[in-house]
Amino acid sequence: MDIRILRYFLAVAREESISHAAKALHVSQPTLSRQLADLETELGTTLVIRGNRRISLTEEGHFLVKKAKEIVALVDKTEANFKQPIGSVTGEITIGAGETEAMGLIGRSLHSLLTEHPGIRFHLYSGNADDLMEKLDSGVLDFGLVIEPTNKEKYEYLHLPAVDTWGVLMRRDSPLAALDTITPEDLANHPLILSRQTTVDNELTGWFGRDIGDLTIVGTYNLLYNASLMVKEGIGYAVCLEKIIPTPEDGELVFRPLNPGLHAGLNLIWKKHGMHSAAANTFLDHTRRTIHAKKEDPEG
Template sequence: MDLKQLSYFTAIVDEGSISAAAKKLHISQPPLSHQMKSLECELGVILFDRGLRSITLTDAGKLLYTRAKTILDMTSATKMEINNLGSGLSGTLRIGMVSSSSIGYIARKLRDFQEIYPEVTYQIYEGNTYQMMDALKTSQIDLAFVRAPFSEDGFICHKYAEEYFVAAGQEGVLKDEDGLADLTHKPLILYRRWEPFIREVFQKKGLAFRTACIADNAWTCIQMAKTGMGIAIVPESFAVEDGEIKVCQIGEEALKSQLMLVKRADRYISNITRIFFEKFTM
């Protein structure tokens, strides 16, 4: 199994058929089919069922596709790091972001960094904190903006200021004076990762807790709140009053979040990655 075979295999999966992949790769179909048969023979498994017009991945094929994409991404990143080792003034930065980090301060800092280093390009990967930490562990990204809490073992973390969670909802659903106790029995809209944490805060204070909606993205929570479905509880920097939504301070000490910039402690990083980390920790 070599990189060429993995590249061919992922091309077939991405294009949906061997014929389409052969066209994209600018090779004829027979040698491509031969490479796949050789790969299956070496691994001792069937990677996909070949239909008349498309292919369907087997379980083994799905696993190999995930691993192959990671290997090819890491190979590409390694080449870029070596090519840019000298000057450190250009290259590609692979940055992970949770949904509630791609706003305000971070966006402005990225713009400022681009003005200083215009030859740098960016690949932004989005997901929740756990997904971004996994991507760091497997070297799929160079840095990540994530939110605490998470295990910091093996990582170098720059911690930004803590911020309170706020309540965001339609006028009438939410009042200026609403504190944590006032949210009892009201329909709450929560980001899935924060739901256990917020629920625990309510329970420790002996307050009732009612969930109207749980979403995988903090942006979705805000959009649901705009419809009047309920009240979103999100970090302060994330909620902005825009005429459609009202934002109120909860003022609960136990409800705080912290944005962090994280990199691996045990991995070589390119010069431009090092410079980026230093600039964002100033």
């Protein structure tokens, strides 16, 4: 499978038109149509349904779009990491993370890195732990910032000197807002909006003392911002990490920590036995230094 043809296919999927994609790619429409047909023949499946005005993807086409994006991103990253002048460190680093204030520490490391090596570029991907680990395993991501626990058989890791606190995001006028902390009994029979992360299910099951499926769950979220809008509409209470959504004193929402307290340690992980570029290795060195400095001066 030719990487150039995958780029052609992604252009067709993006433009939803072979003629528009051909214009964007600076190739003739017959050439692009032939290349697309050859790709379908090679894979033994139909990827697009050709309409009068636009094309649509088949189920197999949608699957290939996802995989082709990962393949093209990996090729582009690999090429970029080979294009570095002798004696300098350049290239690209891809970092995935969930929503956490600890990204500030990663930002501090990146600032130090880019000051010393301005030829390096970084790319951030936001997602939950399940998304990140899939992309780490495929090589699309170099690093992932995830809450504990970490599968230490599959991943190397750096433990960050940061802890996230679990609690409940709710409307300021909700009955539970008068409480300082939230117990499992307080949430009984209230509509809940929970994270979709597998590891979160395990942690919350232990805290609630019952199976997640026994709770009144009205919805789930991947990233918290959109869930916070559902909370504002009075749909339910979002169980989440602190400080991701601002809760000013005059705002509509408030955050209350869980009781007993539930806290999440954070690890920067990467695939075990994986080969890193010079840029990625240099980022690791700077991150270790940043962690050491944070431990020496917690207020710094």
